[in-house]
Amino acid sequence: MLFNSYVFIFVFCPVVFFGFFHIGKYSHALASLWLAAASLFFYGWWDIRYVSLLLGSIVFNYAAGYLIGHRIARTSITVRSGYNTTAGLKSDQPQNELVSQSVSQSVSQSVSQSVSQSVSQSVSQSVSQSKILLAVAIAANLILLGYFKYAHFFADNLNHFAGTALSVGQVILPLGISFFTFTQIAFLVDTYQGKVKEFNFVYYTLFVTYFPHLIAGPVLHHKEMMPQFAKRNVCHINWDNVAVGLSIFVLGLAKKVLIADSLAEFATPIFNAVAAGGQPMLFEAWFGALAYTLQLYFDFSAYSDMAIGISLMFNVRLPMNFNSPYKATNIIDFWRRWHMTLSRFLRDYLYIPLGGSRHGKARRFLNLFITMLLGGLWHGAGWTFIIWGALHGFYLMVNHAWRAFKEKMGWSEGGKLAKLCAGALTFLAVVVGWVFFRADSFSSAMTMLHSMAGLNGMSLPTSWEGKLGQYDWLSFNGVGFAVKEGGEILTLGFAIIWLLPNVWQMFQVYRPTCEDLKESHSLMDSKSLPALREKWLRLFQWQPTKKRAWATGVLFAIAIMGLTRVSEFLYFQF
Amino acid sequence: MMKKYSIQVISAAPLIIVLFASINWFVDPYWFYGSPEISRLNKSKPLAGENPRLFEIVNVLRRKPEVLIIGTSREDSGIDPKNEIFRERSVFNAAISSQPFVESKGILESLSKRNGNPKQIILGLLFENANAYGYSLPADYSIENFDQSRPYKLLLSLSTLKASAKTVVKNIIGHSTTTAGDGFRTPDQWTEQLLIGQHKAFKDNERHYLLDNHFPLPKCKNALLLEQDDILSKTPMQELREAIAIAYSMKSDMRIFIGPSHARQWETIQVSRLWSQFEDWKRMVVQMVEAEAKKANTKPFEVWDFSGYNSITNEAVPALTDKTSRMRYYYESSHYTPAAGDLVLDRIFNYHAPDRTVPADFGVLLTSQNIEAHLAHIRAAREQYRQTHHDDIAEIEAMAREVARTKHCQITGIPK
Numbered sequence: 010m011l012f013n014s015y016v017f018i019f020v021f022c023p024v025v026f027f028g029f030f031h032i033g034k035y036s037h038a039l040a041s042l043w044l045a046a047a048s049l050f051f052y053g054w055w056d057i058r059y060v061s062l063l064l065g066s067i068v069f070n071y072a073a074g075y076l077i078g079h080r081i082a083r084t085s086i087t088v089r090s091g092y093n094t095t096a097g098l099k100s101d102q103p104q105n106e107l108v109s110q111s112v113s114q115s116v117s118q119s120v121s122q123s124v125s126q127s128v129s130q131s132v133s134q135s136v137s138q139s140k141i142l143l144a145v146a147i148a149a150n151l152i153l154l155g156y157f158k159y160a161h162f163f164a165d166n167l168n169h170f171a172g173t174a175l176s177v178g179q180v181i182l183p184l185g186i187s188f189f190t191f192t193q194i195a196f197l198v199d200t201y202q203g204k205v206k207e208f209n210f211v212y213y214t215l216f217v218t219y220f221p222h223l224i225a226g227p228v229l230h231h232k233e234m235m236p237q238f239a240k241r242n243v244c245h246i247n248w249d250n251v252a253v254g255l256s257i258f259v260l261g262l263a264k265k266v267l268i269a270d271s272l273a274e275f276a277t278p279i280f281n282a283v284a285a286g287g288q289p290m291l292f293e294a295w296f297g298a299l300a301y302t303l304q305l306y307f308d309f310s311a312y313s314d315m316a317i318g319i320s321l322m323f324n325v326r327l328p329m330n331f332n333s334p335y336k337a338t339n340i341i342d343f344w345r346r347w348h349m350t351l352s353r354f355l356r357d358y359l360y361i362p363l364g365g366s367r368h369g370k371a372r373r374f375l376n377l378f379i380t381m382l383l384g385g386l387w388h389g390a391g392w393t394f395i396i397w398g399a400l401h402g403f404y405l406m407v408n409h410a411w412r413a414f415k416e417k418m419g420w421s422e423g424g425k426l427a428k429l430c431a432g433a434l435t436f437l438a439v440v441v442g443w444v445f446f447r448a449d450s451f452s453s454a455m456t457m458l459h460s461m462a463g464l465n466g467m468s469l470p471t472s473w474e475g476k477l478g479q480y481d482w483l484s485f486n487g488v489g490f491a492v493k494e495g496g497e498i499l500t501l502g503f504a505i506i507w508l509l510p511n512v513w514q515m516f517q518v519y520r521p522t523c524e525d526l527k528e529s530h531s532l533m534d535s536k537s538l539p540a541l542r543e544k545w546l547r548l549f550q551w552q553p554t555k556k557r558a559w560a561t562g563v564l565f566a567i568a569i570m571g572l573t574r575v576s577e578f579l580y581f582q583f
Numbered sequence: 584m585m586k587k588y589s590i591q592v593i594s595a596a597p598l599i600i601v602l603f604a605s606i607n608w609f610v611d612p613y614w615f616y617g618s619p620e621i622s623r624l625n626k627s628k629p630l631a632g633e634n635p636r637l638f639e640i641v642n643v644l645r646r647k648p649e650v651l652i653i654g655t656s657r658e659d660s661g662i663d664p665k666n667e668i669f670r671e672r673s674v675f676n677a678a679i680s681s682q683p684f685v686e687s688k689g690i691l692e693s694l695s696k697r698n699g700n701p702k703q704i705i706l707g708l709l710f711e712n713a714n715a716y717g718y719s720l721p722a723d724y725s726i727e728n729f730d731q732s733r734p735y736k737l738l739l740s741l742s743t744l745k746a747s748a749k750t751v752v753k754n755i756i757g758h759s760t761t762t763a764g765d766g767f768r769t770p771d772q773w774t775e776q777l778l779i780g781q782h783k784a785f786k787d788n789e790r791h792y793l794l795d796n797h798f799p800l801p802k803c804k805n806a807l808l809l810e811q812d813d814i815l816s817k818t819p820m821q822e823l824r825e826a827i828a829i830a831y832s833m834k835s836d837m838r839i840f841i842g843p844s845h846a847r848q849w850e851t852i853q854v855s856r857l858w859s860q861f862e863d864w865k866r867m868v869v870q871m872v873e874a875e876a877k878k879a880n881t882k883p884f885e886v887w888d889f890s891g892y893n894s895i896t897n898e899a900v901p902a903l904t905d906k907t908s909r910m911r912y913y914y915e916s917s918h919y920t921p922a923a924g925d926l927v928l929d930r931i932f933n934y935h936a937p938d939r940t941v942p943a944d945f946g947v948l949l950t951s952q953n954i955e956a957h958l959a960h961i962r963a964a965r966e967q968y969r970q971t972h973h974d975d976i977a978e979i980e981a982m983a984r985e986v987a988r989t990k991h992c993q994i995t996g997i998p999k
Binding site for chain 2: 554558562566
């Protein structure tokens with residue numbers, strides 16, 4: 010089920026909403042169960058067969074997490090009881106760190122040899138058991154993901170390069186498998202590190218299946234979600250949250266239906282035509298690439314907005330996922346603003362375990378590159394995604410090297426013009442990346458880039474055709490005529506991303522996401538805003554007034570009416 | 584305050600939706616709801632012509648006509664449902680620009696599911712549609728158009744609201760529709776396109792066929808069957824076979840015809856070295872119609888061939904400098920006028936209209952018995968045409984050479 014569907018808006022959401030708060034009057038546990046069951050129904054709407062896969066994955070990971078957690082807890086108790094003289098242990102210190110620290114350093118120095126040996130043996134046995142369990146559980150998750158998402162890709166490549174004849178058969182990619190696999194791997198790793206406190210199965214199921222995030226994120230972290238589900242007041246209707254959540258949902262729906270889908274009508278035929286062998290000219294190629302750049306942002310961020318809005322109506326705050334990424338002035342900044350929860354996941358569960366920046370500059374660059382490469386593969390099973398990831402890995406390396414070089418030379422950040430140029434360069438680099446991300450193959454991406462570089466001639470609007478009279482000489486020189494529609498939607502898109510505040514900025518007073526206020530303020534850097542800009546932003550600050558209620562209602566109606574559209578025939582001549 | 588705000592949002596949205604839906608129902612830009620038609624307000628429906636796929640598919644499935652016309656834009660603007668042959672029967676022309684065989688099949692399938700079996704089906708065939716390497720659905724094709732709930736969903740659609748607004752504005756300024764309520768494209772749609780002169784219209788169309796249609800990207804191939812490695816989906820001819828089988832199962836009388844495009848159109852096939860494939864295609868059509876009839880245990884549908892070189896298709900084309908003369912039977916080399924379409928109907932229904940006579944050499948009923956003789960006859964007529972139309976042939980050959988140089992991929996049929 011999609012958020013932008015009649016059945017979700019008119020049936021599912023109202024039923025689940027009223028059901029949750031009604032049941033919540035009597036029992037918190039039952040209300041949570043209702044929400045978990047509704048989430049499974051939401052998932053099963055797409056294909057009922059895959060509910061068992063999702064449930065299987067949940068049960069398996071919960072059991073693995075429980076066993077790991079149990080062993081880690083036992084280890085901790087053993088250590089505590091064996092070495093109650095051990096000083097300086099903090100309760101929030103990760104348990105396995107605590108264990109290894111205890112075993113390797115303090116313990117051997119501060120207690121008697123005989124006790125130390127037996128405890129040490131039992132502890133290290135428990136740790137290694139937990140480690141094996143963790144490794145097996147992560148491997149099982151990755152095998153599941155690998156089978157459903159990457160089996161075809163690997164078989165095709167093996168067949169191509171090694172001349173084998175492997176056949177995988179028809180594999181349907183279960184919706185959201187990347188999201189529920191990653192969130193659960195994070196849970197397992199954190200359990201192993203002793204960071205998990207909450208082991209309630211219903212809350213765990215809810216954390217994995219919670220319908221607002223299940224299909225397209227944000228990538229949730231159990232640490233910020235499970236305690237929210239456990240709060241007693243979560244199942245009491247809170248009209249502040251309902252009003253803010255509803256407004257954010259409406260804005261998200263409008264972004265998706267009115268802007269992203271309109272942009273797709275232009276981007277899709279151009280990329281499809283290129284996939285079919287067409288060679289666009291300069292303007293068409295740029296038009297397609299820019300339309301897709303905007304479409305992806307509006308589509309994805311709209312979905313996150315809708316998720317945040319719906320969740321808030323249920324008194325659960327999701328993490329922020331987009332923070333005006335196209336306003337970034339460098340690639341590092343871009344990745345702090347784009348799909349923020351995935352960046353966080355990749356940082357915590359891939360980049361840092363790989364060694365992060367702890368082993369010198371060269372290793373740091375390698376770790377960055379590997380992280381982005383795998384991040385690319387996570388987005389899709391295809392070489393174009395890997396190239397996209399590699400490209401961003403390369404961008405990040407250049408960005409870090411440039412930053413270090415600037416620091417060494419003692420150069421400042423530069424003035425407004427420098428920032429503008431940096432922003433434009435960053436945007437251009439991102440657009441080039443999206444061409445690989447969207448194209449069906451490497452050669453199609455190269456065709457697009459070739460055309461964007463003007464190497465395939467250029468076209469003029471058809472409306473000029475008559476005015477220029479005989480134009481055979483133009484045609485001979487690689488100039489043709491093509492229909493240019495959609496300029497308006499592209500302009501609107503750019504105006505929104507560059508001139509308007511984002512949804513979070515509009516609602517920040519009401520704290521719609523789970524970032525704490527201090528953290529969010531630093532994200533927005535609102536103190537450094539010039540007065541005029543601040544005034545401009547204040548103009549868009551959401552307030553629960555009657556006028557705004559009607560404006561939101563009208564926007565809601567228009568967005569709902571945008572759900573059914575007529576596919577019009579667009580002719581791109583190349 | 585927050586509760587009040589939320590209630591206002593939730594109440595405003597349905598009110599606005601009901602208001603917009605009422606406007607859509609009243610203006611009815613696609614002839615879906617049978618709303619009252621008021622001149623200078625909503626009587627003319629220009630948006631139906633701008634979105635033919637939506638208008639024709641939804642309407643043909645709603646109206647369930649007794650006589651159904653399907654095919655491409657040639658039939659859309661050439662076969663008039665108001666022809667006296669159909670008299671008082673309900674007729675709908677659901678032929679649409681670039682209608683692939685899968686769409687024709689979809690219409691038959693959907694009508695069958697909705698118990699709307701037509702008594703009479705007229706199917707116009709286009710050779711280019713049979714290319715297994717040219718198969719792609721038109722950009723405005725939408726499977727949703729076959730959905731029974733489509734008209735109601737469109738009542739609640741912003742696209743329809745925009746269409747309603749445009750309809751009202753166009754009615755106020757006196758803009759007339761180029762599509763009639765029965766799905767027929769009126770000759771008005773050609774008025775503007777022919778301002779460049781008919782010879783230029785012929786040339787533009789022929790270049791388009793040479794450049795894009797005969798050897799479409801990405802493979803620049805034309806074949807009736809797919810090579811082993813390329814078999815991913817059904818070929819257009821398989822879709823056509825299934826469409827014919829459905830027509831037999833509907834117990835309808837289907838008349839199939841290969842359209843009367845102009846002789847110059849056939850020359851683009853010849854110069855692209857596709858002539859033998861063109862003949863194979865005709866053989867295949869006759870064979871599949873007869874085979875499916877045998878399966879259905881009934882007599883085969885009639886297959887008529889109006890292609891080739893005859894007194895209609897050989898009509899002289901005005902000179903390039905002459906921009907005002909208009910041909911009787913053609914808009915350009917591929918699209919024929921209703922005057923030619925009427926003769927097609929006269930021939931296939933053996934109707935004798937008081938004001939026109941069908942030339943004896945126009946239209947041949949094909950069977951597996953006479954097809955070889957018929958093909959040989961066309962080949963001979965072609966030779967004769969080439970002897971008598973040097974300028975036309977030279978012009979088409981020059982265009983073919985220019986296209987072969989321009990095209991991004993190597994065209995297998997045309998030497999550079």
